[in-house]
Structures are given as C-alpha cells and as structure tokens.
Amino acid sequence: MSQHDHAMHERADAGQHGSHAGHAAHEMHEHAGQAGHQHGGHGHGGHGDHVGQFRRLFWIMLILAVPVVAFSGAFAMLLGYQLPDATWVAWISPVLGTVMYVWGGTPFLTGAVQELRSRAPGMMLLIGLAITVAFLASWGASLGLLHHELEFWWELALLIVIMLLGHWIEMRSLAQTTSALDSLAALLPDEAERVEGGTTVTVAPADLRVGDVVVIRPGGRVPADGRVVQGSASMDESMITGESRTVRRADGDQVVAGTVATDSGLRVEITAIGEDTALAGIQKLVTEAQNSTSRAQRIADRAAALLFWFALTAAVITAIVWTLVGLPDQAVVRTITVLVIACPHALGLAIPLVVSIATERAARSGVLIKDRLALESMRTVDTVLFDKTGTLTKGTPAVTGIHPVDGDAEKLLALAAAAETDSEHPLA
Known part of the structure; x- marks a missing residue:
C-alpha cells in the first residue's frame, strides 16, 4: 500500500469522510477483517454511513454551486450575460463559495495536511492547493485587492462538486463489494450451545474457547472450526469447497465454521477460534483484495505527485518570467491561474469510475477478486482452466x-x- 493510502487511513481514523474515497474506505475493511467472526458484519456497518455522508455532501454542494457559478462575475463574462446591478448580487458567490470551501473542501484539506505530514504529495494536496489558491484569490478579487481576472468562485465550486462526485462513486462501489464480507460474516450463527456439565448454555460464538464442546442441531451451522466428538451428519460444505453435494462427517472428523449439519445433530470440540479459523482466512483474503490498489490507481497516485511538483515549478517559472518582463501584476494573475488549473479534474473522476465499474460488475457476477492487479490482467486471458473435484455444478441439485x-x-x-x-x- 502506498504512502498515499496510509495518509488516507490516518484521515479516516480521525473521523474525516473525504479523501480519495476508495483508499479512505480501506480502513473500514481492515476493521471488518479484525472483527473476524462477529456476526452481521459489525466490522463494516459504518461503510454505508460513509457513502450516505458523501452522497449528502455532494448534493448539498451541487445545490450551493448553482448560485455560486450563476452569480460569478467571471462566469457571466465568460458566457456573455449581465448580472443585476444590486450590491447583494456581488456577495452571493463569495459567501456561498466560502461555505463550499469550508464545508465541502474539508475532506480535501484534511487529506492535504496528511499528505504534507507524510511527505507524500498526491491527489489530495493538488486539490487542496487548487481550492485554497482559488478561494484566497477569489476573495482578493471580490474585495478589489487583486485583479478581477482572479475571480475563481465558479471554478472553486465546480472543482469541489466534481471531486466529491468521484469520491462518492468510488465509495459506493466499494460499499457494494463489502457485501462479500457481509455474506461471509452471516455464515456464522448468532448463538452457540456450549456443553457445561450435563447441560448446554447459549453463548455468542465470540465467547467460545479452544477445547469447548458445542452442540450442533440438525440444520444448524458450526460456530467455529472443530472436531466431531459425538454423532455423525451430512455436512453442507459448499461455502468452503463450492461443492453442493453433502459430505459425511463422524467422530474424529474436522468441521469448519459456517458449514451446516443438514440431517442430524453433532457434538463438536472447538479447535480454532477467531482469526485462526478457515472463515477468518477467507475474510482476510477478501479484505486484502479490497485494500489492494489497482495499477490504474498507482499510476494516478504517481501522476498526482508528479503533477504537484510540475504545477509548483510552472508557477514559479511563470512568476519569474512575467516579473522579469516588467509586468508584476500579470505575474500574480498567471501564477495563481497556473496553480488553480493544475488540479486534475479528469484524474479525480476517471479513476473512481474505472474502479466502480470493475468492482460492481465482479460483485454482481459473484466473482471474488483476490487482487485488483489480477483483475486488470484478466483482459488478456483467453483460456480458463478449472481445478474442481468431481464436476462443475450450478450449486443447486x-x-x-x-x-x-x-x-x-x-x-x-x-x-x-x-x-x-x-x-x-x-x-x-
């Protein structure tokens, strides 16, 4: 995972909801993995909340952006329409633009601070730099302290809205792929019947310890990996093997958490709990797959870092050249313009869209991707070999x-x- 990813994790830990959303979401997936066998997907229950917060923030900012852009003097001049002469009209864009910068821009600004602290400039720093320069320059132009060409309220509004849209799209796609973890967690029963003396006591699967003996009733799921000590049953192990045909398990045989005793009851001695179970291993693979960055994301991270330094260099050269020419006012205008337009609108929106489409299609098809780099390389595959015991089945006899x-x-x-x-x- 790149330094950029770690910066996103730190910001997510700080309770912030912005970022290059896919990376920000990874922190929650890690928590899901650590939750191990907590039923119901508690580890990633907040994932949908983050998507909801991004969605609400995007729509609120979009609504605010309409008057900011419409009443921006520079935008009106660009399209050639006249704004009303009323004094209050000139303050609509600055006031609402400030709200957008402080509210909608907070995710990017906190991300920029983290990237600065980790000395790993990237997308967040580029966005933070662009909106901050646009914000300060626009206020300077609105107050008459800077040239009127530096009124970037419309650019500030559109930049925030576009970047929030990209992050919302990626967060939504990752939230949908999280259903794989939800499904795995749901394989565990809510309760387990532990044998204590001559009776059974109902406990949570998380409270089981190695050596405990539990009762598995007909139709019940095994709460943790173990060894059959009494009874025999036809076990549905399709969640592990993919094979729909049941397998007979009797005294001394191993059973896996999440499998089902279809026809009769068992007593099972627990041999592995928590992260040592087979199901936890599968969850870990899913989590690692969702935490992995694709080659496209890595290229985007590197491109953003290079673009940051390129933008600063171009701004410095612009300032020096125009000052040497003898036009210091134009030097300020063009230097600030370079810093604002250097923010990669397309890069901020394209990568989330690519990740969204790939993960959503894979999830809909029931495909579990272990590594996104492997997903990208699948476009060159022309032959598929199945290593399967017995025959390929539909899973439904x-x-x-x-x-x-x-x-x-x-x-x-x-x-x-x-x-x-x-x-x-x-x-x-």
Whole structure:
C-alpha cells in the first residue's frame, strides 16, 4: 500500500469522510477483517454511513454551486450575460463559495495536511492547493485587492462538486463489494450451545474457547472450526469447497465454521477460534483484495505527485518570467491561474469510475477478486482452466430423471416430495 493510502487511513481514523474515497474506505475493511467472526458484519456497518455522508455532501454542494457559478462575475463574462446591478448580487458567490470551501473542501484539506505530514504529495494536496489558491484569490478579487481576472468562485465550486462526485462513486462501489464480507460474516450463527456439565448454555460464538464442546442441531451451522466428538451428519460444505453435494462427517472428523449439519445433530470440540479459523482466512483474503490498489490507481497516485511538483515549478517559472518582463501584476494573475488549473479534474473522476465499474460488475457476477492487479490482467486471458473435484455444478441439485422399476413416474415423484417436505437436507 502506498504512502498515499496510509495518509488516507490516518484521515479516516480521525473521523474525516473525504479523501480519495476508495483508499479512505480501506480502513473500514481492515476493521471488518479484525472483527473476524462477529456476526452481521459489525466490522463494516459504518461503510454505508460513509457513502450516505458523501452522497449528502455532494448534493448539498451541487445545490450551493448553482448560485455560486450563476452569480460569478467571471462566469457571466465568460458566457456573455449581465448580472443585476444590486450590491447583494456581488456577495452571493463569495459567501456561498466560502461555505463550499469550508464545508465541502474539508475532506480535501484534511487529506492535504496528511499528505504534507507524510511527505507524500498526491491527489489530495493538488486539490487542496487548487481550492485554497482559488478561494484566497477569489476573495482578493471580490474585495478589489487583486485583479478581477482572479475571480475563481465558479471554478472553486465546480472543482469541489466534481471531486466529491468521484469520491462518492468510488465509495459506493466499494460499499457494494463489502457485501462479500457481509455474506461471509452471516455464515456464522448468532448463538452457540456450549456443553457445561450435563447441560448446554447459549453463548455468542465470540465467547467460545479452544477445547469447548458445542452442540450442533440438525440444520444448524458450526460456530467455529472443530472436531466431531459425538454423532455423525451430512455436512453442507459448499461455502468452503463450492461443492453442493453433502459430505459425511463422524467422530474424529474436522468441521469448519459456517458449514451446516443438514440431517442430524453433532457434538463438536472447538479447535480454532477467531482469526485462526478457515472463515477468518477467507475474510482476510477478501479484505486484502479490497485494500489492494489497482495499477490504474498507482499510476494516478504517481501522476498526482508528479503533477504537484510540475504545477509548483510552472508557477514559479511563470512568476519569474512575467516579473522579469516588467509586468508584476500579470505575474500574480498567471501564477495563481497556473496553480488553480493544475488540479486534475479528469484524474479525480476517471479513476473512481474505472474502479466502480470493475468492482460492481465482479460483485454482481459473484466473482471474488483476490487482487485488483489480477483483475486488470484478466483482459488478456483467453483460456480458463478449472481445478474442481468431481464436476462443475450450478450449486443447486435438481431432479433430472426418474426411472421407476414399476409404476407411474409422476406418482413416485409426488410420494418422494411428500416424504421430504419437512426435511432440512439440501437434496430434499
């Protein structure tokens, strides 16, 4: 993970909701992984909240941006329309623009501070630099202290709105892929029945310890990895193997957390809990996949860092050249303009869109991506080899043929269905 990612983690820890949203979201995924086997996805319950906050912030800023842009003198001059002569008109853009800078710009500004502290300039510093220079220059122009060409209220408003849109899109896509972690966490039961003496006590799976013996009832899920000490059952282990056919487990056999005893009860001695279980290992893989940055993101991070230094260098050269020419006023105007337009609008929006499309399509197709770099390289794949025990299946057993020794096939099917109506067995 790059230094830029770590800066995002620190800001997320500080309770801020802005950033290059995909990276900011990773901190929550890490928490989900650490939550291990807490049922219900508690580790990433706040993920949707972050998406909601980004969505609300974007729409509020978009509404504020309309009057800021419409009443901006520079924008009116650009499109060639006249603003009313009233004094209050001239203060609409500065006042609402200040609200946008302080409120909508906070995520970028806090991110810029973190990047400065970590000495890793990137996208946040570029955005923070652009909106800060635009804000100060625009106030200077509005107050008559600087040239009127430095009135950038409309640019400030659009920049904040566009960047918030990009971050919201990426956060939303990552929140949707988090459903993979939700599904894994939901495989654990809410309660476990621990044997204590001659009775059973209901406890949370998180309270189990290695050596405890638990009762698994017919149709119940195993709360933690263990070894069967009494009984036998047909176990549905499709969540681990992908194989829909049940496997018989009896005394001494190992069972995995999240698998289902389909037809009879078991007593299981716990051999692994928390992060040592197979399910926790799968969750860790999912978390690492979502934390991994794609090559496109890495290129964007490097491009943003290079662009930051390029923008500063270009601004300094601009200031020196125009001052040497003998036009210090123009030097200020053009130097500030360079710093404002250096912010990569397209870069801030394109990468989140790419990540969003890729992760959403993969999630909809039920594909678990271990590494985003692998996802990018899949475009060159022309052959797929399946390493599968038995045959490839749909995961849902079906009756494909009935061959009665004597009698009517439909009557036989009706009798079989009647006998299996109340059964928990997957083949029923």
